[in-house]
Amino acid sequence: MITIAVDAMGGDAGLTVTVPGAVAFLKQQPNAHLLMTGDELLLQQALKTAQAPMDRISIVHASQVVEMDEAPQLALKNKKDSSMRVAINQVKEGNAQAAVSAGNTGALMATARFVLKTIPGIERPAIAKFIPSGNPGHMTLMLDLGANVDCNADQLTQFAVIGSELVQAMHPEKGRPRVGLLNVGTEDIKGTETVKQTFKLLKSSKLNFIGNVEGNDVFNDEVDVVVTDGFVGNIMLKTIEGAIKFMSSAIKQEFSRNIFNKMAAVTALPALKGMKAKLDPRKFNGAIFLGLRGVVIKSHGGTDEVGFMYALEEAYHEARFASLAKIEQGVADQLAALEEVREQEALASGVSHISTP
Amino acid sequence: MITIAVDAMGGDAGLTVTVPGAVAFLKQQPNAHLLMTGDELLLQQALKTAQAPMDRISIVHASQVVEMDEAPQLALKNKKDSSMRVAINQVKEGNAQAAVSAGNTGALMATARFVLKTIPGIERPAIAKFIPSGNPGHMTLMLDLGANVDCNADQLTQFAVIGSELVQAMHPEKGRPRVGLLNVGTEDIKGTETVKQTFKLLKSSKLNFIGNVEGNDVFNDEVDVVVTDGFVGNIMLKTIEGAIKFMSSAIKQEFSRNIFNKMAAVTALPALKGMKAKLDPRKFNGAIFLGLRGVVIKSHGGTDEVGFMYALEEAYHEARFASLAKIEQGVADQLAALEEVREQEALASGVSHISTP
DSSP: OEEEEEETTOSSSTHHHHHHHHHHHHHHOTTEEEEEEEOHHHHHHHHHHTTOOGGGEEEEEOOBOOOTTOOHHHHHHHOTTBHHHHHHHHHHTTSOSEEEEOSOHHHHHHHHHHHHOBOTTOOSOEEEEEEEOSSTTOEEEEEOSSSOSSOOHHHHHHHHHHHHHHHHHHOGGGOSOEEEEEOSSSSTTOSOHHHHHHHHHHHHSSSEEEEEEOGGGGGSTTOSEEEOOHHHHHHHHHHHHHHHHHHHHHHHHHHTSSHHHHHHHHHTHHHHHHHHHHTOGGGGOOEEEETBSSEEEEOOTTOOHHHHHHHHHHHHHHHHHOOHHHHHHHHHHHHHHHHHHHHHHHHHHHHHHHHOO | OEEEEEETTOSSSTHHHHHHHHHHHHHHOTTEEEEEEEOHHHHHHHHHHTTOOGGGEEEEEOOBOOOTTOOHHHHHHHOTTBHHHHHHHHHHTTSOSEEEEOSOHHHHHHHHHHHHOBOTTOOSOEEEEEEEOSSTTOEEEEEOSSSOSSOOHHHHHHHHHHHHHHHHHHOGGGOSOEEEEEOSSSSTTOSOHHHHHHHHHHHHSSSEEEEEEOGGGGGSTTOSEEEOOHHHHHHHHHHHHHHHHHHHHHHHHHHTSSHHHHHHHHHTHHHHHHHHHHTOGGGGOOEEEETBSSEEEEOOTTOOHHHHHHHHHHHHHHHHHOOHHHHHHHHHHHHHHHHHHHHHHHHHHHHHHHHOO
16 A cells, blocks of 8 residues: 655645545545645545545644745744645655645755755755656656756766666666756767766766757657756746647647638547647646655646646655665665766876876 | 848758759749859759759859868868858858858857957857747747857846847837746746846846746747847757657647547648648748847758748848847947946945945
């Protein structure tokens, strides 16, 4: 059985989304149990209205709620009994294998980092997401999507390591994940200074590093993990959302341009609906806070119950397949190998200094 | 009459694309004349085969060709009689109002910068492109798309100024262009250190600065100029290309998923074709090298004759509407206003130092 802690009060709509989302999720996953955190009375009422299966849901009372626009540091300091924090505490205490919240992203990151700490060797957690590629059987993990706007080469390399370990843990059948560094060209010498340094580090690592990849490669099935900083990653994610919306509205315009196209739209309705379902952003809801000692999933704050259900699904699959112990061991091995290369290089450069007097 | 210098030997396919592209363009624009640069004999032959209107085309012989993978600095040094350089020389000497090349991007930028120089006050040229937005009557100018991977706040501000002046010159009827700074959120305090500094500079400028914009805003008709560095801009452009390709293949998959959808596709063919035509990447071919003392347009190296024709169209419209003198005056006024703010700030901080002993 997998138990997931759910911040029931988080998100723009709180209980009216989280409770029906939780009920829909439990119907999908018969082996899941939920710990829902928030105001006990309100939760009981909402769960009753939604005819929730109470044998598979436990309520954990939390007296506070973190506001959507609250400063992360203030939430951390003043909201120690928030539904968000209590949900993360459940993971820390071993009562749940994952926590899900649709609340304030900054506060969730700060709280998760404070309560759970990062995996040894990982300085900062990143936000990651699986992006569908052209091949229906393949997804690309992209990180960081906005947790860290300024990153150095060491941090980017750590993102590559943790991303690779997650994909490896979730899809061991696929072999060693192919890691790509997001850049403006595929040649080794391209990019900013930080990206060039990262390239060197990744090249000397034991990761399956395939070199630089470009913006369009995220949609190819030739790369499994795409690494970039949170500034570029966030802009890229929003660009993808914008481009898909733009295309969808272009399709709509085209199918209502004249009477013939309008008639065609009626015949094409199943295909158009299939298309819409395939690209439904709610299906891709659920961003992974990666690099923490526990699974934390951030749902979009403005999503509906279907979207929230998908965030719970993401948490469920990660909790089920991505064993923390295994990931921590993998990260430790990768970072140790990198450290060894560095020491050898330092030694070699020392030797060469001596041998060229 | 508008005269455009065409690097006839540039691009992956050289004359076999540039000559038919030129002929197609001349059919569209009866007031255009072309100076085609390259090997005289080969050009004469190709133009004859294409039944080109020779009264509207002049050949300017050039004995060399810049290779697609040649190092820019080597091309600059060793290829002084290349078709690319001779084309740019035509602009410099006043024989043409614009130059178009499908050749090596780096070499074209280095040559254009060396021959034409930048507009006073603009340190580095940028690569810019008009991106279609959701509103068919609106395009967003995005820059930089890859000329400068590392930019400081002054340079980003200069990109904003030159981008705004170009849009103003080409669309004076639309009023002052709305300038947005690409960022990871719309709040003033977001972003990297460089972006935060740029925000302050733009805020103190006389531009119509609307603040931070996000990746998806490029597709909205609420911003006219989106400023970012060449690293983010290039990744974003490639991401858009990738997302559109991904969507197109998703449409194709959906319409061939079963016999009903396949039948629907036949009825929907005009709409699907309309859609394809609307998003045809060849229509958006032609990137603007902005900030130079002359119009230089870069065509995609792998485009076909239709794509090359659109690059010529872009050059034609820019040469026709964007007067260099006017843009230079606009840039000078904007930069002077910024300088004034800086001096006042320096003075104010000096005064405050004195008044608080």
